[in-house]
Amino acid sequence: MYAQNFIKTTRMEDLIKKIEDASNFIRTKSNFKPEVCIILGSGLAELVNQVKVNATIDYKDIPHFPVSTVIGHPGKLILGELSGKNVAVMQGRFHFYEGYTMQEVGFPTRVMKACGATTLIVTNAAGGLNPVIKVGELMIINDHINLQPENPLLGKNHDALGPRFPDQHAVYDKILIEKAKSIAKNNNITCHEGVYVGVPGPTFETPAEYKYMRIIGGDVVGMSTVPEVIVGNHAGMKIFGVSVITDEGNPITPQKISHQEVIAAAKEAEPRMSLIIRELVAVL
Numbered sequence: 001m002y003a004q005n006f007i008k009t010t011r012m013e014d015l016i017k018k019i020e021d022a023s024n025f026i027r028t029k030s031n032f033k034p035e036v037c038i039i040l041g042s043g044l045a046e047l048v049n050q051v052k053v054n055a056t057i058d059y060k061d062i063p064h065f066p067v068s069t070v071i072g073h074p075g076k077l078i079l080g081e082l083s084g085k086n087v088a089v090m091q092g093r094f095h096f097y098e099g100y101t102m103q104e105v106g107f108p109t110r111v112m113k114a115c116g117a118t119t120l121i122v123t124n125a126a127g128g129l130n131p132v133i134k135v136g137e138l139m140i141i142n143d144h145i146n147l148q149p150e151n152p153l154l155g156k157n158h159d160a161l162g163p164r165f166p167d168q169h170a171v172y173d174k175i176l177i178e179k180a181k182s183i184a185k186n187n188n189i190t191c192h193e194g195v196y197v198g199v200p201g202p203t204f205e206t207p208a209e210y211k212y213m214r215i216i217g218g219d220v221v222g223m224s225t226v227p228e229v230i231v232g233n234h235a236g237m238k239i240f241g242v243s244v245i246t247d248e249g250n251p252i253t254p255q256k257i258s259h260q261e262v263i264a265a266a267k268e269a270e271p272r273m274s275l276i277i278r279e280l281v282a283v284l
Helices: 002-010 015-029 045-050 102-115 174-186 207-215 226-234 259-282
Strands: 036-040 052-058 076-082 085-091 119-128 138-146 191-198 220-222 238-248
Touching: 015 052, 015 076, 015 102, 036 045, 036 102, 036 259, 045 076, 045 085, 045 259, 085 102, 085 259, 102 226, 119 226, 119 259, 138 174, 138 226, 138 259, 174 191, 174 238, 174 259, 191 226, 191 238, 220 238, 226 238, 238 259
Parallel strands: 036 085, 036 119, 119 238, 138 191, 191 220
Antiparallel strands: 052 076, 076 085, 119 220, 138 238
């Protein structure tokens, strides 16, 4: 499969055209130009209720767009106003484990950049590796470890989209991190800061894997986020990421978990995450 995917990436000569097709289609539905793209993870789709909606577009209608296949990912693009800023909210995302290539997973981020977004906010449901971080709490991402088997930048580089070898020393914007931490503190929200480990899924991790990921420096683990962040960084976007802790897989207190439990825990914590994002967007 990996060999087939690699061949596919080397033939993506029409990537620029696909981005143009998708972004032009979105413009036919609305002349709204987003400043911020917000990608919502599993069970975290309710932020859209706080958006003054200009247009709603199903992913399946956008040319070349993937389609969400996972429960908790409605599969809609919402264009509208949040906290006085123009935003594009992706109500659901795509994953490598769904059978998409990493280039396909990162494609919507490129489309949002082409539509005008210069800031990328990513959210996710994640398992805790650091025993200090508990279910229902939030963690601001200040770095990541990529354990996924492919990189969305594999294949021919398009200089118009970004450099061949993008630097990753400061992927997550430090100013946005500090602003978000201040917002959390002012609203008495428990919010940690740490490293997100990206894995391919769809299996949850074994106790030994949890232990390994903690040893190498991870604080939380999830099956998403890293591809979109790599693409956003490649495109020169400012990036902010936050995880909602839905289970504790740390070596001290490992526990069984199901996707239904992940969604339930994410929904319970979602209002706190939404508050931080709403106030963060206001001060961008």
